[in-house]
Amino acid sequence: xxxxxxxxxxxxxxxxxxxxxxxxxxxxxxxxxxxxxxxxxxxxxxxxxxxxxxxxxxxxxxxxxxxxxxxxxxxxxxxxxxxxxxxxxxxxxxxxxxxxxxxxxxxxxxxxxxxxxxxxxxxxxxxxxxxxxxxxxxxxxxxxxxxxxxxxxxxxxxxxxxxxxxxxxxxxxxxxxxxxxxxxxxxxxxxxxxxxxxxxxxxxxxxxxxxxxxxxxxxxxxxxxxxxxxxxxxxxxxxxxxxxxxxxxxxxxxxxxxxxxxxxxxxxxxxxxxxxxxxxxxxxxxxxxxxxxxxxxxxxxxxxxxxxxxxxxxxxxxxxxxxxx
Amino acid sequence: xxxxxxxxxxxxxxxxxxxxxxxxxxxxxxxxxxxxxxxxxxxxxxxxxxxxxxxxxxxxxxxxxxxxxxxxxxxxxxxxxxxxxxxxxxxxxxxxxxxxxxxxxxxxxxxxxxxxxxxxxxxxxxxxxxxxxxxxxxxxxxxxxxxxxxxxxxxxxxxxxxxxxxxxxxxxxxxxxxxxxxxxxxxxxxxxxxxxxxxxxxxxxxxxxxxxxxxxxxxxxxxxxxxxxxxxxxxxxxxxxxxxxxxxxxxxxxxxxxxxxxxxxxxxxxxxxxxxxxxxxxxxxxxxxxxxxxxxxxxxxxxxxxxxxxxxxxxxxxxxxxxxxxxxxxxxxxxxxxxxxxxxxxxxxxxxxxxxxxxxxxxxxxxxxxxxxxxxxxxxxxxxxxxxxxxxxxxxxxxxxxxxxxxxxxxxxxxxxxxxxxxxxxxxxxxxxxxxx
Numbered sequence: 036x037x038x039x040x041x042x043x044x045x046x047x048x049x050x051x052x053x054x055x056x057x058x059x060x061x062x063x064x065x066x067x068x069x070x071x072x073x074x075x076x077x078x079x080x081x082x083x084x085x086x087x088x089x090x091x092x093x094x095x096x097x098x099x100x101x102x103x104x105x106x107x108x109x110x111x112x113x114x115x116x117x118x119x120x121x122x123x124x125x126x127x128x129x130x131x132x133x134x135x136x137x138x139x140x141x142x143x144x145x146x147x148x149x150x151x152x153x154x155x156x157x158x159x160x161x162x163x164x165x166x167x168x169x170x171x172x173x174x175x176x177x178x179x180x181x182x183x184x185x186x187x188x189x190x191x192x193x194x195x196x197x198x199x200x201x202x203x204x205x206x207x208x209x210x211x212x213x214x215x216x217x218x219x220x221x222x223x224x225x226x227x228x229x230x231x232x233x234x235x236x237x238x239x240x241x242x243x244x245x246x247x248x249x250x251x252x253x254x255x256x257x258x259x260x261x262x263x264x265x266x267x268x269x270x271x272x273x274x275x276x277x278x279x280x281x282x283x284x285x286x287x288x289x290x291x292x293x294x295x296x297x298x299x300x301x302x303x304x305x306x307x308x309x310x311x312x313x314x315x316x317x318x319x320x321x322x323x324x325x326x327x328x329x330x331x332x333x334x335x336x337x338x339x340x341x342x343x344x345x346x347x348x349x350x351x352x353x354x355x356x357x358x359x360x
Numbered sequence: 361x362x363x364x365x366x367x368x369x370x371x372x373x374x375x376x377x378x379x380x381x382x383x384x385x386x387x388x389x390x391x392x393x394x395x396x397x398x399x400x401x402x403x404x405x406x407x408x409x410x411x412x413x414x415x416x417x418x419x420x421x422x423x424x425x426x427x428x429x430x431x432x433x434x435x436x437x438x439x440x441x442x443x444x445x446x447x448x449x450x451x452x453x454x455x456x457x458x459x460x461x462x463x464x465x466x467x468x469x470x471x472x473x474x475x476x477x478x479x480x481x482x483x484x485x486x487x488x489x490x491x492x493x494x495x496x497x498x499x500x501x502x503x504x505x506x507x508x509x510x511x512x513x514x515x516x517x518x519x520x521x522x523x524x525x526x527x528x529x530x531x532x533x534x535x536x537x538x539x540x541x542x543x544x545x546x547x548x549x550x551x552x553x554x555x556x557x558x559x560x561x562x563x564x565x566x567x568x569x570x571x572x573x574x575x576x577x578x579x580x581x582x583x584x585x586x587x588x589x590x591x592x593x594x595x596x597x598x599x600x601x602x603x604x605x606x607x608x609x610x611x612x613x614x615x616x617x618x619x620x621x622x623x624x625x626x627x628x629x630x631x632x633x634x635x636x637x638x639x640x641x642x643x644x645x646x647x648x649x650x651x652x653x654x655x656x657x658x659x660x661x662x663x664x665x666x667x668x669x670x671x672x673x674x675x676x677x678x679x680x681x682x683x684x685x686x687x688x689x690x691x692x693x694x695x696x697x698x699x700x701x702x703x704x705x706x707x708x709x710x711x712x713x714x715x716x717x718x719x720x721x722x723x724x725x726x727x728x729x730x731x732x733x734x735x736x737x738x739x740x741x742x743x744x745x746x747x748x749x750x751x752x753x754x755x756x757x758x759x760x761x762x763x764x765x766x767x768x769x770x771x772x773x774x775x776x777x778x779x780x781x782x783x784x785x786x787x788x789x790x791x792x793x794x795x796x797x
Contacts, residue, residue: 108456323758
């Protein structure tokens, strides 16, 4: 790489005179506006990111899709075997964790959109009223968002610990016969984790809505107040409709959160029964010693398809709107 | 292109664009470096005076113990050992790519199926020469453990430790319990402990591997070593009546296990034994790590899992064994062979054991006089065993144990009634995994 750079330097020196002289003359065409050097620079500036993007995003994505139809233990390329749709057949019919994982990803999304999102909106509306200590509340509610998911998982895991955790110690459920196994019981653990996830998500939504509310024209409030609308009526008929762009962002962010949910659960209980998620199945199959790369890729492809189903309508709608504008 | 240059005299001051080019180049370089280093291995090993070792001994105690061994080796042979230590779990997770890249000459690994897997893939070098020298130091069971499927040696064992039922002597004395040797005695003891307000068997399966150990014990006691090996190798069927019997036996003692096991770590479970709230705990001798108080440590004892079928008795011991392998293309083979010969000697094992009191030497020649009472007992148990197993995740395919067995056993612990559908699901998944080469 260093030789490349030194090679280019003299060339860079060579270019200016040839570019400078036609610049003095009357420009004869579009082509002359860009010197060799400009074109090279532009080529590099556009080419390098394109190269990195193609190599790191598209090539890997297509490789993963291709691998989904093979079986491979990750040792040597000659051990890749084409198996057609076997991985998917196995996944849909034989894997006891697959359908629960899909279901949990959906539950994750539904819960996030139904509980922390309205809560975040509520908090944002309250904080927007310029009450006292508004900054303190803002910071307090936003703090979980700043923490990494892994840290949140670790903290809540301590709270839920069946023997020494805060909850069981407080309600006396850490004795034989009265156990509440928040982490292991598949009827409880998903909800226990979702409380942790909601705790974080509410703060995130609050900030997004707060930003949206700051953008609402105060004249609108004034006008509705003059028209005699109550607080609820103002919110319902005037403020909320103007938050439409924010709502779109909130929806997209929440879908992304639901699909990429991983770290919190992985730290909490490694995706044991009751908390299986697609992302965790991918990891368990590919990373580590198990190296079922073909099979893990098949799960990743399913996750990709779900993401596309969600993202494509959104993009289509956005582009259509832009074209109209 | 360079001949366009009018004069080589005036060097341009670095413009913004050349800077950008430089940054771009540096970015590509920067992206390349981690890729290269991810392949592991240090490139300096062509030196005949140096042997490189890839180590998973990232904890302070074993790290120092190994450093002591290598220092002693240098004194003896004049060869320097260049150690490349990685975090224990990371090492294990990256082993595939590590061995395919440019691995160190010698690397830490485990005996059993996991070792045979890499040997069969051609990622390790046979060690028959080394074993000509060190063979006399090891009992037959260790010889068996160190061979690949092709009958050649691929592994030099260093230390081992047994799995057993741990208990506190003072608790047994105080309540007048006796060590059970048969299944019926064992169940009766569990009942008695429950009546006395103790948790009969401490249990924590949050990390999903401890339950594998419980299954191993019940299965080889009830169905024998040979069937256990066949089952682990994917040959016997999980829907076999024998497997069902093992799970029925497990279901019988499951009510005496500590509740809420899937949410508890093994460390927390060990604490219930340490605090005398639990009567027994099935684990490896590393449970001793949780007994930090010297007096508690003295009070800790263990017994072999009780007999279930008299024709098998207690002849099998689960004794995971750690040691070393030689990578596929060592840069300094002569030096690496010398190092492995030294590691297979009693002297090396004695140095290691000085710093880690939870394990015992794999060699029968190592000096046992400095052993604690627990170590002596562990040593007797292992050397008296007819067959040794390595733990399910070392005796079977890691992809099968981690993606199928661990979740399946967690499910069983919680809902033992669903065993039939669980076993047929395990069998179906096993077939696909073992069929995929």
